[in-house]
Amino acid sequence: MRESAPPLPPPVEHRIRYVREDPAWVRWSLTLAAMAVVAVLIVVPVVHVFAGALKDGFGVYWSNLFGDPDTRHSIRLTLTVVPVALAANVLFGVAAAWAIARFRFPGRTLLTALIDLPFSVSPVVAGLMFVLIFGLQGYLGPFLRAHDVKILFATPGLILATAFVTFPFVARELIPVMEAIGDEEETAAVSLGASGWQMFRRVTVPNIKWGLLYGIILCNARAMGEFGAVYVVSGHIAGQTDTMPLRVEKLFQEYNLPGAFAVASVLTLLALLTLVIKAGLERRVPSERAHVD
């Protein structure tokens, strides 16, 4: 044994951390810069919404929200339109994910791509499409008029426009989740004699529930906040076709800033709640999802 053995090199772990670690001044200045970016772009605006809403005290805030019949109506309308659009897209999302994640068929890749299409359509253009179909001069206009069915400038039009804009959310979340889970449990259930419905209820739904909830949360946030598409199809009839975001705009145009901020604060609370639920869910959904969006 040699007496004068050179000292062992430092453990590899330490060396790695050393060469990959930036000097403290770089770390701190970059972290502070990133914090400043997030503060100016995101935190200050959020704080400002609540400051603007509560400027004249809580009593005024409350009467701005619930004392104005048009604002009250906009809240009710949003609570009518969003659940219907959401339910339609959930049904579609589950069906599309089942077909795409569980079976191979010609045109499967194309179908997956087409599902994303509404994301690339400007909301205003989406609204315009429904005007072209259901408007008075539209393709179905004369027919609807003859039968006294109102779609445009009424709740059905708002639902259609909202459903179009939020179309991909649930399907996009569910497809990778279902693919990651695989079909073994479902195949087992069916070969043990479960009916299609039993398999779906006892195996599929429990497996995908967190992914489904994740998709619903994102879809809901976007549906609640949709502006451009519903702006075009609504006709801006106060107390009739104004959803909450449209109400914000109208109050803003009327220079009623406290009123606009009051409605905006409710929407902001919903957005913050969405982020909290989303952060909670991200820990439960299979890790694949981190790479899908």
Add this chain to the structure above:
Amino acid sequence: MAGVNRKVLPGFSLSLGYTLFYLTVLVMVPILACFSKAASLSLDQFRAAVWTERTRAAYVLTFGASFAAAAVDVLLGMLVAWVLVRYRFPGRRIMDSLIDLPLALPTAVGGLVYASLYVKKGWLGQYLVPLGIQGAYSRLAIVLVLVFIGLPFVVRTVQPVLEDQDADSEEAAASLGATRWQAFQRVILPPLYPALITGFALSFARSLGEYGSVVFVSGNMPYKTEIAPVLIVARLEEFAYGEATAIAVVLLIVSFAMLVLINVLERWSKGGAARA
């Protein structure tokens, strides 16, 4: 897998049938209606609608502002993603969650608050307006609000690639005597290019169609601060459906081209991540 599954698992025709039905009724028919309306215009009418001084000004502004905002987002998004992935500091988790706020916040709320932050008496405007920086009712206002809207797209595209980057090449660079800055430029940054470009494209595509926030902050002055979607709404309010549709088709074609490009980029981006 196909043959086996279709024999074992139920619901293939039901689920596929419903998917195709819903996709057709809600998405394909409206898009076709838009193109068919545009096709009913004569070529001269179409050209007269989409190529006037006012529409040209709107296209230049829409593309210019979206491009500028996406470029700013690449820089800021890279910074935020780097800090979130590489450093540990108090409030990191909160910052990570807050990045998604622009996706969850209604665009009208974003527009409302940006419009009142940067006016002369606003929280930020009181410092900026005396310096000559008009952050509301100007072109800068449009870029600002689009930077807000687009930021999460860059951060969320770069973040996973940065997380998956392994230490080997960085260590090698260091052991071969590279400075930290050289290692960043030559070793860390190049594998991120595909993700950065994808993030740029996503942010740019989103900005092109953005309406809700911009309509609040821009002032919507024809030739000056009027973006293409605002112009479509203006035409609709004049009941000029043909002209509105013609401009919409121009936007649609550009958006579809962007969609194809983004798909190609995302594949490249994932390949880049795998190689890194």
